[in-house]
Amino acid sequence: MKDLKELKKIEKFADQCMKCGFCSFFCPVYQEEKVETAVARGKNYLTKLAIKGEQEFTPEMAEIIGKCLLCKRCVANCPAKAQIDRVVVGARAQMVKEKGLGFVKNFAFRKVMADRKAFGRYLRLAKAFQWLLPKTEGNIRHLPDFLKALGKGRNIPSLAKTFLRDMVKPVYKPQNGETPKMRVGFFMGCATDFVYPELGLKLIDFLTKRGVEVVVPEAQNCCGAAIYFSGDFETGRYLANANIKAFDDVEYVITACGTCSSTLKDYQKYLPDNEEEQKRYEAFEKKVKDSLEFIINILNVKPEELTLKKEFEGKVATWHDPCHLIRYQNIKDQPRAILKSLKGLKYVEMPNADLCCGMGGSFSVYHYDLTKKIADKKMNGIKATGADIVVTACPGCMINLIDNALRNKMPQKVYHLLELVEG
Amino acid sequence: MIKESVLTELQKIVGNEQVLTTPEAKKAYSYDGTTNWVHEPDVVVFPKTAEEISEIVKLANREKVPVTPRGGGTNVSGGSVPWLGGIVLCTTKMNNILKIDKENLTATVEPGVVLQDLTLRLASDGLFFPPDPQSFFGATIGGIIAENAGGPACVKYGVTKQYILGLQVVLPTGEIVNLGGRTIKNVVGYDLLHLFISSEGTLGVITKAELKLNPLPQARKTSMAVYNDVAMAGESVFRVLENGVIPAKIELLDNWVINRIEEMMPLGLPKDADAVLLFECDGIPEAVEKETEKIVEITKKYGAIDVRVAKDQDEANKYWMARRAGFAAVFGKAPTVLSEDVTVPRGNIPALIRKVKEISKKYDMENCVLGHAGDGNLHPSVLTDIKNKEHYERAVKAIEEIIESAVELGGVLSGEHGIGLEKQKFFRRTMDPVAVELMKKIKALLDPNNIMNPGKIWD
Ligand SMILES: Cc1cc2nc3c(=O)[nH]c(=O)nc-3n(C[C@H](O)[C@H](O)[C@H](O)COP(=O)(O)OP(=O)(O)OC[C@H]3O[C@@H](n4cnc5c(N)ncnc54)[C@H](O)[C@@H]3O)c2cc1C
Numbered sequence: 114m115k116d117l118k119e120l121k122k123i124e125k126f127a128d129q130c131m132k133c134g135f136c137s138f139f140c141p142v143y144q145e146e147k148v149e150t151a152v153a154r155g156k157n158y159l160t161k162l163a164i165k166g167e168q169e170f171t172p173e174m175a176e177i178i179g180k181c182l183l184c185k186r187c188v189a190n191c192p193a194k195a196q197i198d199r200v201v202v203g204a205r206a207q208m209v210k211e212k213g214l215g216f217v218k219n220f221a222f223r224k225v226m227a228d229r230k231a232f233g234r235y236l237r238l239a240k241a242f243q244w245l246l247p248k249t250e251g252n253i254r255h256l257p258d259f260l261k262a263l264g265k266g267r268n269i270p271s272l273a274k275t276f277l278r279d280m281v282k283p284v285y286k287p288q289n290g291e292t293p294k295m296r297v298g299f300f301m302g303c304a305t306d307f308v309y310p311e312l313g314l315k316l317i318d319f320l321t322k323r324g325v326e327v328v329v330p331e332a333q334n335c336c337g338a339a340i341y342f343s344g345d346f347e348t349g350r351y352l353a354n355a356n357i358k359a360f361d362d363v364e365y366v367i368t369a370c371g372t373c374s375s376t377l378k379d380y381q382k383y384l385p386d387n388e389e390e391q392k393r394y395e396a397f398e399k400k401v402k403d404s405l406e407f408i409i410n411i412l413n414v415k416p417e418e419l420t421l422k423k424e425f426e427g428k429v430a431t432w433h434d435p436c437h438l439i440r441y442q443n444i445k446d447q448p449r450a451i452l453k454s455l456k457g458l459k460y461v462e463m464p465n466a467d468l469c470c471g472m473g474g475s476f477s478v479y480h481y482d483l484t485k486k487i488a489d490k491k492m493n494g495i496k497a498t499g500a501d502i503v504v505t506a507c508p509g510c511m512i513n514l515i516d517n518a519l520r521n522k523m524p525q526k527v528y529h530l531l532e533l534v535e536g
Numbered sequence: 537m538i539k540e541s542v543l544t545e546l547q548k549i550v551g552n553e554q555v556l557t558t559p560e561a562k563k564a565y566s567y568d569g570t571t572n573w574v575h576e577p578d579v580v581v582f583p584k585t586a587e588e589i590s591e592i593v594k595l596a597n598r599e600k601v602p603v604t605p606r607g608g609g610t611n612v613s614g615g616s617v618p619w620l621g622g623i624v625l626c627t628t629k630m631n632n633i634l635k636i637d638k639e640n641l642t643a644t645v646e647p648g649v650v651l652q653d654l655t656l657r658l659a660s661d662g663l664f665f666p667p668d669p670q671s672f673f674g675a676t677i678g679g680i681i682a683e684n685a686g687g688p689a690c691v692k693y694g695v696t697k698q699y700i701l702g703l704q705v706v707l708p709t710g711e712i713v714n715l716g717g718r719t720i721k722n723v724v725g726y727d728l729l730h731l732f733i734s735s736e737g738t739l740g741v742i743t744k745a746e747l748k749l750n751p752l753p754q755a756r757k758t759s760m761a762v763y764n765d766v767a768m769a770g771e772s773v774f775r776v777l778e779n780g781v782i783p784a785k786i787e788l789l790d791n792w793v794i795n796r797i798e799e800m801m802p803l804g805l806p807k808d809a810d811a812v813l814l815f816e817c818d819g820i821p822e823a824v825e826k827e828t829e830k831i832v833e834i835t836k837k838y839g840a841i842d843v844r845v846a847k848d849q850d851e852a853n854k855y856w857m858a859r860r861a862g863f864a865a866v867f868g869k870a871p872t873v874l875s876e877d878v879t880v881p882r883g884n885i886p887a888l889i890r891k892v893k894e895i896s897k898k899y900d901m902e903n904c905v906l907g908h909a910g911d912g913n914l915h916p917s918v919l920t921d922i923k924n925k926e927h928y929e930r931a932v933k934a935i936e937e938i939i940e941s942a943v944e945l946g947g948v949l950s951g952e953h954g955i956g957l958e959k960q961k962f963f964r965r966t967m968d969p970v971a972v973e974l975m976k977k978i979k980a981l982l983d984p985n986n987i988m989n990p991g992k993i994w995d
């Protein structure tokens with residue numbers, strides 16, 4: 114008998130779907146492809162067959178469960194509250210278990226390599242990362258796929274001259290010199306580390322100005338999103354354990370990346386293999402806070418207390434909801450409250466604010482054409498607002514939004530919400 | 537098994553990309569919105585034009601390969617399951633809204649347009665298409681016409697067939713025929729147009745439709761009446777109408793459904809109530825206010841213990857969200873749910889509800905009633921488990937008795953879901969035999985080789 118362990122874990126979730134087909138309206142992938150294998154209902158049905166032993170992890174099946182942004186729009190709008198994200202991730206984990214990671218990557222990379230132009234750029238990028246290797250040894254395979262994806266004919270945001278990890282101190286005391294009211298750990302996340310280091314420094318500055326002590330454990334690792342969402346639970350657990358250990362002695366773990374905060378919180382949901390892990394991951398979840406959630410709900414900063422940076426004076430702003438904030442963490446009111454109360458800034462809600470930008474982590478490496486089509490819909494929403502700037506709170510989304518705004522020759526600049534506020 | 541040569545020809549007609557034959561694709565097109573009906577096709581094709589469909593159907597007719605039209609695959613009667621294999625002809629890529637005519641209040645659409653997409657598009661022009669099956673996020677116009685779908689708004693606006701002015705259809709022999717037109721009145725020859733509405737994909741493929749539209753009502757108001765006795769709620773339905781108010785919607789949820797919804801998503805519904813009725817009035821603001829007042833007065837007079845008028849759209853949305861969750865609440869609660877679609881003349885709603893409760897008690901079945909009470913269309917359901925033979929057999933008996941009593945009360949077997957596979961075994965029992973023969977003759981005339989969605993309705 115085959116060991117269907119990972120599938121058994123998701124059986125109860127797969128049984129929730131009652132095949133009503135409502136998700137077709139919300140699934141960004143289905144909206145482009147219009148075939149049943151693209152929609153949550155289809156993915157769930159085929160996984161159910163796999164659970165019963167009636168569907169193998171063929172290359173076609175790998176493609177089907179791979180073509181999911183894990184954006185959770187289906188979940189948010191499902192009348193039966195079926196958790197397709199868990200089903201898809203579980204199916205991927207089973208596949209990795211049965212076929213090894215090579216199967217997933219080889220199959221996916223075949224597509225990348227078949228596209229000579231993309232492959233060329235990809236190689237160049239890999240080369241650009243060569244000099245990184247000595248420093249990040251052991252870590253290079255954890256570089257999130259979205260950084261790898263930069264090589265695919267995109268408008269590549271330049272990598273930071275100095276990475277955040279090389280700038281930060283291990284401990285930051287409150288700036289007023291008082292005893293800290295809280296001691297929190299700052300989780301960098303790869304995109305902030307390699308592409309947006311100023312964002313990290315900004316968050317540290319913001320917190321220490323408000324009486325918080327911030328530590329930056331050197332032993333922290335990649336959050337693991339791209340790793341465990343592609344089914345590599347073993348490496349996922351390795352990263353989870355490393356991060357939990359690194360942040361053992363802080364009250365809260367704070368990050369400015371929506372994907373990282375949700376990924377850290379959700380170790381308990383996807384990864385545990387036994388009860389001990391379940392408990393440990395659950396305890397960790399309670400400590401993790403996204404920066405916006407922490408600022409508003411824990412530090413109790415009133416949105417009206419915040420002031421707008423001079424350079425944004427008179428600008429019209431719109432907000433993009435990262436999937437990992439709105440649907441994974443129900444964080445949607447905090448950023449809007451801040452944007453609406455910043456004096457000098459005009460806020461306009463965009464149609465489809467909650468629509469996935471199309472990035473989907475490693476999704477965009479393998480399905481960049483789909484990513485572009487989905488992003489075009491997002492861009493239409495942005496255009497409709499007449500906004501000067503697009504604000505969000507996930508560096509992953511930022512990379513993709515910038516890429517697609519440039520591709521569409523749009524004037525809008527993209528910012529992290531923290532970049533807008535003074536001090 | 538389908539011949540290799542047929543697949544090659546299909547690829548020639550629609551292009552390789554639009555022909556799916558992988559085992560995974562076949563499995564994904566083996567089901568619809570029902571729980572237990574599954575059968576794989578040999579191939580799935582995605583045509584883009586009526587001409588392509590005509591070619592596909594001619595080929596299928598020549599080779600005697602079954603063709604099952606499919607839109608969103610949301611029907612709940614097994615209608616789009618390819619019961620005898622063959623070709624699934626899926627219209628999801630024919631989803632263009634071709635024209636919106638504001639002067640004549642009409643729209644011309646392709647069959648794969650999803651109802652919610654149409655609704656959003658029309659709203660931006662201040663228009664709406666009244667038929668509102670609650671599956672609007674997935675259901676396509678083609679499927680809606682083929683099932684003559686209807687939803688809560690039927691009380692005031694009627695069902696799909698009242699909003700179809702013209703159709704283009706590819707017949708089972710491959711000819712393209714245009715029926716009806718773009719006018720409201722039309723008595724030129726036999727009314728063939730309506731033959732295709734509710735034909736469940738057995739008489740041809742709908743390739744284009746001319747829809748009749750209404751201007752979007754300026755105002756809406758929702759109210760909820762609470763009852764101690766579900767049958768009394770049933771009575772309120774016709775009392776309101778007989779007293780001169782025709783609300784846009786009247787929906788019923790019984791105690792069991794209310795409690796399951798509250799477990800799923802606490803919305804503040806009255807958990808002790810035996811039933812609630814949801815009303816929505818729409819139209820010009822003054823009329824809507826007056827009608828709502830009247831509803832409060834009449835429902836109170838006829839047994840409502842409490843009536844809540846939604847103070848704003850948020851509260852109204854909450855009630856309607858509860859109604860939409862009703863279906864999930866029922867189906868999520870047992871491994872197998874037998875849910876009926878019987879419809880009785882409105883005056884007999886209380887009698888039908890009493891019967892349902894009585895029969896369920898007799899067979900010791902967990903049961904519930906929800907539905908579009910305003911048009912007499914109820915979905916009495918019993919909860920069972922197909923794996924538990926004894927229990928399941930009792931459940932089937934209970935459902936059979938419920939259906940029989942609905943027919944005795946002057947009702948019909950299906951109000952909106954169609955016969956498909958699910959209701960076949962009751963079909964003959966509840967139909968005039970002469971009518972069945974006539975239907976079969978029509979089918980044989982249009983589809984001599986029985987290729988169009990075979991195995992459905994009466995087989
Ligand atoms: C949760 C839920 C709620 C529902 N609520 C309602 C409701 O309130 N009211 C209601 O009436 N129904 C309701 N339904 C049933 C269903 O949604 C409707 O029957 C709908 O009209 C089906 O549309 P579809 O596009 O999904 O068609 P499909 O399921 O794909 O097909 C339905 C039938 O139409 C045929 N067909 C499809 N397209 C064409 C075409 N172009 N030409 C010819 N034949 C075609 C198929 O062969 C099949 O027999 C509900 C279903 C669900 C799951």
Ligand code: SF4
Binds near residue numbers: 136195
């Ligand atoms: S996932 Fe949810 S919305 Fe999609 S078919 Fe299943 S029950 Fe319906």
Ligand code: SF4
Binds near residue numbers: 184186
């Ligand atoms: S998570 Fe997003 S992409 Fe994946 S099935 Fe659901 S809606 Fe589609």
